[in-house]
Amino acid sequence: MGRISNLGAMQPEPDVAAPVSADPELAELARRVREGVGRLNWRMRSERDLNGPGPAVLAVLSRLYRAGTHTPTELAEAERLQPQSxxxxxxxVTERELVTRSPDPADGRRSLVSITPAGLAVLREYSIRRERWLAGAIESTLSPTERQLLSLASELMLRVADA
Structure with missing residues (x-):
């Protein structure tokens, strides 16, 4: 069967079970890693303060902390955000003094956004809360051998992420 596109044309249903690799073991590994990373990411995000900044705000603060000053356009592109968002x-974040905005010396029409000490404190608190939960989950769930394997897996995942 199919579905109707925005233009009214019949489109085939996407095959969500389509193989991603000729190697079935590799395809299954990719699926399991994606599922595990997604579930862990969801669980860690749930550790944030519900009255605090949302995930998009935290992503912007994190980007500014890790990569330094950005223009708004660079931030939108890096975080895949719509300009309006x-x-x-x-x-x-400006109203709460978590970032500062200053004119770009190279182009006065643009502004530069930098994280403030208050923004760093918000980011640090969020990171501590997530890492505290994760350390507790690792301690209560995994054996010492499994922890060593997880340490190795974390290094491998960073390599894959940087590929």
Whole structure:
């Protein structure tokens, strides 16, 4: 069967079970890693303060911490945010003095966004909360041997992420 596109044309249903690799073991590994990373990411995000900044705000603060000052356009591209969404985020974090905005010396029409000490404190608190939960989950769930394997897996996942 198919589905109707926005233009009214019949489109085939996507095959969500389509193989991603000729090697079935590799395809299964990719699926399991994706599922595990997704579930862990969801669980860690749930550790945030529900009255605090949302995931998009935390992503922007994290980007500014890791990579330094950005223009709003660079931030939107790096975080894959729509300009309108970033405008709201920047208004929210600027109002709370989590970032500063200053004119770009190279182009006065643009602004530069930098994280403030208050922004670092918010990011640090969020990171501590997530890492505290993760350390507790690792301690209560995994054996010493499994912890060593997880340490190796974390290094491998970083390599894959940087590929």
């Amino acid at each position: 970033l405008t709201r985020i920047l208004a929210w």
